Amino acid sequence: MDRKDFFNSLGMSVATLAVINCIGCKKSADSSNSDTSGPTNVDFTLDLSASANSALLTNGGYLISNGVIVARTTTGTYIAVQRSCTHESYNLSYQATNSRFYCPNHGATFSQNGAVTNGPATKSLTTYNTLLTGTSLKIYS
Known part of the structure; x- marks a missing residue:
């Protein structure tokens, strides 16, 4: 593997980890802020x-x-x-x-x-x- 391929592969790996991390953060935020109660004054x-x-x-x-x-x-x-x-x-x-x-x-x-x-x-x-x-x-x- 030459230097260019190495950095390309490294960049893709870091980008993939960043995307997965962001998705995990969004799910956690959604879960903790979700209103699990029913509507009031129906x-x-x-x-x-x-x-x-x-x-x-x-x-x-x-x-x-x-x-x-x-x-x-x-x-x-x-x-x-x-x-x-x-x-x-x-x-x-x-x-x-x-x-x-x-x-x-x-x-x-x-x-x-x-x-x-x-x-x-x-x-x-x-x-x-x-x-x-x-x-x-x-x-x-």
């Missing part, structure tokens, strides 16, 4: 006759609105919880067949009432009230 209404909310017409369907997952259980009851995992704020999904909320990032699961059923999360989800009046579904704190 008060909104979904029109179930609107096509955008059609997922809630079927048992087991869900949607995300205003930072909240609104779901219809397999028995037809409406439930609402914060949309993000309390472990690291990744988006949750609702798994109706398992009656739970699931975080695909680290595998945390939560019951339909927001309680942790599998870690690494240790804090329950923020839950919200629901009130169905005709085709209007109100979600509120």
Whole structure:
């Protein structure tokens, strides 16, 4: 290896390490500053006759609105919880067949009432009230 190749290789190695270090720092900063709590002062209404909310017409369907997952259980009851995992704020999904909320990032699961059923999360989800009046579904704190 000649001198030019050596310095070229050395430069690439240093650049690679710098990039990896920066990515690690960003992830740490994001994790420590992430808000793992649900939104506060929630008060909104979904029109179930609107096509955008059609997922809630079927048992087991869900949607995300205003930072909240609104779901219809397999028995037809409406439930609402914060949309993000309390472990690291990744988006949750609702798994109706398992009656739970699931975080695909680290595998945390939560019951339909927001309680942790599998870690690494240790804090329950923020839950919200629901009130169905005709085709209007109100979600509120």
